[in-house]
Amino acid sequence: MTVTADPPPVPRAKAPGLGTRIARLIARPGFQSWAARNILTRRIARREGAELFDLVQGFVKSQVLYALVELRVLHRLMSGPQTTGALAQGTGITPDRMLRLLQAGAALGLLKRRRGGDFAIARKGAALLGVPGLEQMIRHHDVLYRDMADPVALLRGEVETELAEFWPYVFGAQGANDPDVTSTYSDLMAQSQGLVAQDTLRAVSLSGVRHLLDIGGGFGAFATAAARAEPGMKVTLFDLPHVVDAARPRLVEAGLSDRIITAAGSFRDDPLPLGADAVSLIRVLYDHEDDTVSALLSKTFDALPDGGRLIVSEPMSGGAMPEPAGDVYFAFYTLAMRTGTVRSASRIAEMCKAAGFDQIASPRPARPYVTSTLTARKTVRSA
């Protein structure tokens, strides 16, 4: 961890506003101990104290979760309640240390400690196993964890992050030609895509669309879900050559290869396929810097006919109303990727407007940690 000299003090406001005066009062240790005892404030003080401690121990919780997943404790409990000794077997972990992990898992609500001292799966633990891609996501966090070991250095841009190598396609079509690499990232993406597709299709109607162009469509999970939702609609899946090669057999397997055609290319360097009256960009923009996004939105605008629709779906920043998934997890994830960023719906709307789109709408997301959506239209104004 970098040893950081204290940054220079900021000038103290001579006539601070009410918010600052209250904050100065709350920050006094004497006030804190008074508030913890006072009958009117003690409930709030205790709740905030517990919330603060939760923030402090956040990384320990994540690492406990990682160990539970890595040791397949949740899976093993799906066969029924187990003793600590049975769960320690074959893990290389002594029973007393396994008990520590199990106690932690129970404290996190993933397991239940039973009266006899053995452990059972809890509802939340079972739900974790039922979310597609969640275990894989947790397991690849060893990389993010290392990248964030020194968050100040990460913010200063001094860390050669591993995530940047894990997702090399973001550096352009050239970096993505290793089939092993593209298949690793696309598997992880495809696992979580079902949920994203579900929430996107709930938030956005594709009714009336004849032909959808899914740019950066990965293995085709969204294309597949969209084609099933709109049986009369044709879909073109556009992505980098190796990704498209991997998507094709999946589309055949889904029995949709006649309605979903693939087009290989880079949206940076190649023209977009023409003929679609709607374009979807699902988890594509947040991988890229503003210049690339602006160029892509302009290209998309040009490729659409009058009245054409644009659908953007990805985790977003809360903007003026910061939000935990977008402004904590995804903001730092994209920082570790060293390209791209999460943007608020209003920032994406601004960029869409600059590209020529109008009728921009962003429905309230049902699960902002899964995705948020924005829609826009191309309206050609007669001179």
Ligand SMILES: C[S@@+](CC[C@H](N)C(=O)[O-])C[C@H]1O[C@@H](n2cnc3c(N)ncnc32)[C@H](O)[C@@H]1O
């Ligand atoms: C984060 S993934 C999202 C994939 C899919 N839409 C999903 O939500 O699962 C971003 C996708 O954009 C594709 N992509 C990245 N750069 C691209 C480029 N220059 N041209 C075309 N596709 C690109 C990647 O190959 C990848 O499939």
